[in-house]
Each structure stands twice: as C-alpha cells, then as structure tokens.
Amino acid sequence: MKNIIFLSLLFLSSQTFSQSLMLVSESEMIQSLSNPIQLIPKTVSPPDAPKIELIAPKLDVSISSPTPIQLKFLAKSPATVKTDSFKVLYGTFQIDITNRIMKVAQITTNGIDVKEASLPRGNHKLTLNIQDSEGRLASRVVEFEIK
Numbered sequence: 001m002k003n004i005i006f007l008s009l010l011f012l013s014s015q016t017f018s019q020s021l022m023l024v025s026e027s028e029m030i031q032s033l034s035n036p037i038q039l040i041p042k043t044v045s046p047p048d049a050p051k052i053e054l055i056a057p058k059l060d061v062s063i064s065s066p067t068p069i070q071l072k073f074l075a076k077s078p079a080t081v082k083t084d085s086f087k088v089l090y091g092t093f094q095i096d097i098t099n100r101i102m103k104v105a106q107i108t109t110n111g112i113d114v115k116e117a118s119l120p121r122g123n124h125k126l127t128l129n130i131q132d133s134e135g136r137l138a139s140r141v142v143e144f145e146i147k
Contacts (some may be wrong), residue, residue, distance in 0.1 A: 116131035
C-alpha cells in the first residue's frame with residue numbers, strides 16, 4: 001500500500017514539473033490591460049541597493065510562450081540578497097504572483113530561474129522587488145509582449 005501511494009505521488013509530482021507554469025490567466029491579463037493606467041510615483045533605489053538583471057527572456061527578440069525567466073541579483077558587499085523578500089507583482093493591478101513563481105522556481109542569493117512560464121498572448125508588465133540584508137529595496141519593471 002505504501003508503495004502504491006509513493007508511486008502515485010511520484011507520478012503526480014513528475015507531471016507537475018513537466019508542465020509549464022501558467023504565470024497569469026488570460027482574464028487577469030485582459031483586466032489588467034483594461035484598467036486605466038495608474039500614475040505611480042517614480043522612486044529611486046537607495047544607494048548601494050541590490051540590482052536585478054534580466055537574463056531571460058531577451059526583450060529585443062520576439063517572445064513566445066512558454067518562456068524561461070531568469071534573473072540575476074547583485075548585492076553590494078558585504079550585504080547579501082534576502083531571497084525571502086523577493087516579490088513579483090503583475091500588471092496595473094499589481095497582482096502578487098510571487099507564490100505562483102516560487103512553486104516552480106529555483107531561487108538563490110544570486111538569482112532566480114524558472115524553466116517555463118506560460119503567459120497568454122499580449123502585453124505584460126512585471127514589477128520585481130528584492131531586498132538586501134541592509135534593508136535596501138531594489139525594484140525593476142519589465143514590460144514585454146508575448147507573440
């Protein structure tokens with residue numbers, strides 16, 4: 001009986017990891033795009049705040065779904081990145097999709113790697129936030145179109 005339960009769990013978990021992550025639903029995308037653009041004050045990160053570099057997807061080429069998402073975190077020594085502070089907010093409604101990503105992501109103090117994130121065709125906006133051990137917050141907005 002234990003073997004059957006174990007094999008069933010193994011089968012279900014392998015199916016979960018073989019499918020790409022649906023980052024946002026089509027209805028969430030449509031609602032976000034139809035919302036009037038909110039004026040958000042521009043803020044400047046504090047000096048020596050960590051940096052967020054977008055490795056993938058490449059924004060200068062056509063992006064299809066599913067797509068990998070790779071970020072690199074750069075903290076100013078001696079500070080380190082606090083991985084538990086990582087947040088991803090989607091669209092103009094700022095929907096917190098962090099938990100969706102963290103279910104399939106590999107995150108370290110050096111960055112994050114999502115093998116396949118599925119998004120509906122259209123325009124998307126992600127606001128990425130990370131904090132370092134000194135309490136300095138970095139924020140980066142990434143906008144792209146899925147063809």
